Amino acid sequence: MTEVKAELVGSVWKVKTAPGAQVAEEDELLILESMKMEIPVTAPCAGTVKEVRVKEGEVVKEGQVLVVLE
Amino acid sequence: MGDEYSDRVGELHARRKKNLAMGGEEKIAKQHERGKLTVRERIDLLFDKDTFVELGLLAKDRDGSDNAPADGVVTGHGEVDGRQAWVIAYDFTVMAGSMGAVGEQFKAARVRELALRYRKPIVWLLDSAGARIQEAAGSTFAGTGWLFADQVVMSGVIPQVAAMLGPCAAGTAYIPGLADFVPMVKGTSSMALGGARLVKAATGEDVTDHDMGGSQVHCYESGVGDNEVETDADCIATVRRFLSYLPSSNTEAPPFVDTGDAADRPVEGLDKIVPVNPRSAYDVRKVVKAVFDRDSWFEIKRTWAKNIVVGFARAGGHAVGIVANQPLQKGGVLDSDAADKAARFIRMCDAFNVPLVYLMDVPGFMVGSQVEKEGIIRHGAKMLYATSEATVPKVTVIMRKAYGAGYYVMNGKGYQPDVIVAWPFAEISVMGPEGAVNIIFNKQVEASDNPEATRAQLVETIRAQINPYLAAGWAMIDDVIDPAETRRVIIKGIAQARDKRIDRPWRKHGNIPV
Known part of the structure; x- marks a missing residue:
């Protein structure tokens, strides 16, 4: 199980995956918005999306778990 | 008579042969089993063929025993691409490369003295269990430690490289701590102020040397290591490459290399790399590779504080240091580690006469309660300080975003750029x-x-x-350029500033907010 965490404070701009989706390493899972930038969050490894713990518009903290991969 | 002559000479050759054999076949086989090269194989790779001159081959340990050929450290000088460099190379096959009194007080000290006397780079090949405790335990420790003071005197005078090829435990970890460049071999190298056994005794923590201080820690989390490499041979090749961008000392210019890449060629493909939408990310390293001389990009600290990219390249054959924001990572925002990484690189370039090129696309410094707790003001101030202090030629290209103090530390107008230009998409604003x-x-x-x-x-x-035309209308920036002109503008800008001279008030030294 791999937890994908936010690298910095921001809001969730777009969620681009859903539970059950198969992802390859480097696939975009969601896009954060922070400091005037769209910041893509990518899969650190290949796997299946087990959980998406945030929704669009939600403010996330640095280190907060966004997605759980299996 | 003749017999005595040849006996005496024969004894010399026998002594040499013994010490050249290092810790013996069994220990050498073990070294190879660990995936490591021997100290002499490493030296062969470091220096141009047949240029190594060894000093202190006949050294023994302080008791004069036969157990420590060369006292576990090989020292001398040779040539790297035809230029002299000095080496202190620990031999793990001899008492685990431990640092003994003869090796440290006489051999290594002599190399430091001569490298500085001749103003030539010094390279440590580190693979050592640390101080030889059986010699060092006790209060004669009072007389040790001046090697670091020597390193501080050398800092900014001659390039210092600490190549991590094995363990480097305890106080000796300050050798890389003070060096200009620290490549680490993945899996075999480690550094820590206290080795695993000391940690266990001091705090009770159970941890291995590798888990505590391997490249996966220092090249990714702590920032103490610079470049993670796969093998000993890669490590030595990286050392040679690093030195190729630097002069032998701060009194010289970096060596020129004819790369055959035309100075005035238009840069192609930037329209495919850089999105006009300033919110979109891209890999700034692709811009670097497109703009500078082909195959000349040498990135430093690639895996740490990835939101800023630093490294050397060549511009029309001349070495340059590049500081570039990386929109691909954290949107290119500056944070504590990024400022720290950039500040140290900028100061190295300034010390060794390497011109600086800033490629700016920065949304600003990170804001919020988390970064204030980290002391981002203090860390950001290091970068502000380093950029202000640097008197080498400095060229600034504002590619897209130039916001707030991010614009300042990326060598904005107030920081004496020799040339400052913007692309048509530039957004300069507080x-x-x-x-x-x-x-x-x-x-x-x-x-x-x-x-x-x-x-x-x-x-x-x-x-x-x-919009950039407002800044250009005030002549606050020198020009707005077609991105395809970027290479020519940088090369001309550095050439324009070649005779640069900046005189500032006398002081003992400034007080950088470390």
């Missing part, structure tokens, strides 16, 4: 339009019958004020 409206027009928005419409209208009004 902050983005949304933030500005929230601060300046907050009351107006709240009082409006339709706050969202009022806000949107005000945002557009401010957005119109953010």
